[in-house]
Amino acid sequence: MDMNSDANNTSVGHILVVDDYALNRLKLARILEQQGHTTTIAGNGIEALALMRTTAFDVVLLDIVMPEMDGYQVLEQMNANSGLRDIPVIVISAVDDIDSVVRCIEMGAVDYLPKPYNPTVLNARVQTSLQRKKLRDLERSYLQQEIMLRQSEKLATLGKLSAGMAHELNNPVAAVLRGAQHLSEASERQLAAHFKLDRAGLSEHQIALLESLDREIRDEATKPGELNALIRLDKESEIEAWLEQAAIDNGWDLAPSLVNMSFDTDRLNMLAECFDGNQLEFVLNWAIGRYTLASVLREIAEGSGRVAEIVRALKTFTYLDQAPIQNVDIHEGLDNTLIMLRNKLKQGVSVHRAYSADLPLIEARGTELNQVWTNIIDNAVDAMNGHGELYLRTRWEAPWVVVEIEDNGPGIPESIQGRLFDPFYTTKAPGEGTGLGLNISHNIIVQKHGGSITVDSQPDSTCFQIKLPLANSRTEE
Ligand SMILES: Nc1ncnc2c1ncn2[C@@H]1O[C@H](COP(=O)(O)OP(=O)(O)OP(=O)(O)O)[C@@H](O)[C@H]1O
Numbered sequence: 408m409d410m411n412s413d414a415n416n417t418s419v420g421h422i423l424v425v426d427d428y429a430l431n432r433l434k435l436a437r438i439l440e441q442q443g444h445t446t447t448i449a450g451n452g453i454e455a456l457a458l459m460r461t462t463a464f465d466v467v468l469l470d471i472v473m474p475e476m477d478g479y480q481v482l483e484q485m486n487a488n489s490g491l492r493d494i495p496v497i498v499i500s501a502v503d504d505i506d507s508v509v510r511c512i513e514m515g516a517v518d519y520l521p522k523p524y525n526p527t528v529l530n531a532r533v534q535t536s537l538q539r540k541k542l543r544d545l546e547r548s549y550l551q552q553e554i555m556l557r558q559s560e561k562l563a564t565l566g567k568l569s570a571g572m573a574h575e576l577n578n579p580v581a582a583v584l585r586g587a588q589h590l591s592e593a594s595e596r597q598l599a600a601h602f603k604l605d606r607a608g609l610s611e612h613q614i615a616l617l618e619s620l621d622r623e624i625r626d627e628a629t630k631p632g633e634l635n636a637l638i639r640l641d642k643e644s645e646i647e648a649w650l651e652q653a654a655i656d657n658g659w660d661l662a663p664s665l666v667n668m669s670f671d672t673d674r675l676n677m678l679a680e681c682f683d684g685n686q687l688e689f690v691l692n693w694a695i696g697r698y699t700l701a702s703v704l705r706e707i708a709e710g711s712g713r714v715a716e717i718v719r720a721l722k723t724f725t726y727l728d729q730a731p732i733q734n735v736d737i738h739e740g741l742d743n744t745l746i747m748l749r750n751k752l753k754q755g756v757s758v759h760r761a762y763s764a765d766l767p768l769i770e771a772r773g774t775e776l777n778q779v780w781t782n783i784i785d786n787a788v789d790a791m792n793g794h795g796e797l798y799l800r801t802r803w804e805a806p807w808v809v810v811e812i813e814d815n816g817p818g819i820p821e822s823i824q825g826r827l828f829d830p831f832y833t834t835k836a837p838g839e840g841t842g843l844g845l846n847i848s849h850n851i852i853v854q855k856h857g858g859s860i861t862v863d864s865q866p867d868s869t870c871f872q873i874k875l876p877l878a879n880s881r882t883e884e
């Protein structure tokens with residue numbers, strides 16, 4: 408804005424004077440310059456529009472009757488251009504031509520200047536238009552700030568999620584990688600044992616025994632056994648001693664795997680009754696091979712299943728492949744949010760869900776509601792320092808769908824409850840909170856969905872209640 412204000416609170420600006428009659432425009436320009444404005448002159452509509460596209464003007468003084476392109480056409484073109492639409496236009500007209508003035512005002516001109524000019528009237532009208540321009544510019548810059556704020560809102564929620572997501576994906580991906588590395592080693596070991604057994608001349612009965620052993624082993628491999636280290640050591644040395652006494656090589660190598668498979672000396676004794684010494688060694692190696700293979704496959708399946716679950720949750724969480732407004736299942740949104748925040752919750756938050764069985768779907772912006780759940784649950788876990796009880800409740804209370812999210816943290820002092828939803832209000836240390844979470848949530852629930860969000864808090868219980876209407880009447884972006 409190249410407007411300045413002097414002590415009398417009058418503004419000066421850059422004014423475009425458009426008149427086909429040279430004497431008129433020069434006269435006007437001179438008066439304006441004397442009043443402190445800067446001016447540019449144009450002799451017709453085409454020239455005027457060309458100037459407006461390259462130079463920023465605060466006000467345009469526009470003659471109506473001009474050859475080639477008249478004032479109406481200039482107004483029409485200005486209206487069609489979002490960059491020019493907001494420049495105030497004052498039309499110049501003879502006092503007796505009130506019909507043309509009315510038409511120009513209908514087309515968006517803000518005022519008119521009667522001919523012949525009176526410098527005081529001219530100045531008064533220009534001042535009003537300059538003020539108007541100043542307000543419009545201010546409004547525009549607020550709007551710009553608002554847009555920037557909205558963008559940082561989206562980033563704020565994304566930031567909360569992505570930190571946890573990296574953690575959550577890391578473990579299963581590592582398990583899959585480890586599994587893939589072990590797979591070839593395990594299958595080779597098993598194949599070698601298999602060939603040896605093949606040449607060991609097993610009877611029908613022995614083969615049947617192996618088949619049932621195989622089923623048991625694979626069954627065992629689906630249960631990840633976590634043994635206490637000391638108990639484990641005991642069991643291993645017991646088995647190692649048994650193997651040594653049975654003259655089986657590499658007992659120290661076989662024992663840990665046999666413990667994993669829940670083998671004990673009773674089981675070994677049973678096997679020893681059915682297989683001779685040589686056969687038994689092959690059988691054990693083969694069994695370990697089968698077990699290792701099955702466990703590695705289980706690890707890979709679990710790991711990739713977990714990755715798939717996270718990706719699926721992420722996809723529905725962001726409603727990536729769907730329209731911005733759809734029929735939203737609130738329970739699905741809450742559950743996906745819990746999956747997304749699992750890393751943060753798993754340290755010590757117990758989640759209690761009391762979902763209403765007859766909650767209707769609502770027409771809403773699914774991704775944005777998920778941002779709200781994320782922000783509120785994130786706050787609750789922060790308030791409880793990662794340890795406590797989290798309650799999620801839903802119910803249908805015509806005409807509202809009601810969602811309540813409660814924690815048993817320390818509560819919110821009454822003195823700050825009124826400021827919770829203000830942008831940038833935070834009690835967290837710099838770098839830990841931006842103070843946008845609840846402001847974003849408020850915008851989403853109230854402005855975008857026509858709902859309400861309230862908080863009820865005392866020591867040991869803070870409950871955020873969200874009410875949403877069935878249908879979304881808001882179309883605001
Ligand atoms: N469940 C809660 N228990 C206690 N205090 C809360 C709770 N929820 C919000 N608050 C308070 O409200 C403040 C504002 O929350 P808001 O989510 O808007 O910002 P923030 O969590 O500080 O930062 P962020 O932008 O990262 O979310 C918090 O700093 C906290 O003091």
Ligand SMILES: [Mg+2]
Nearest residue numbers: 782786844845
């Ligand atoms: Mg927050």
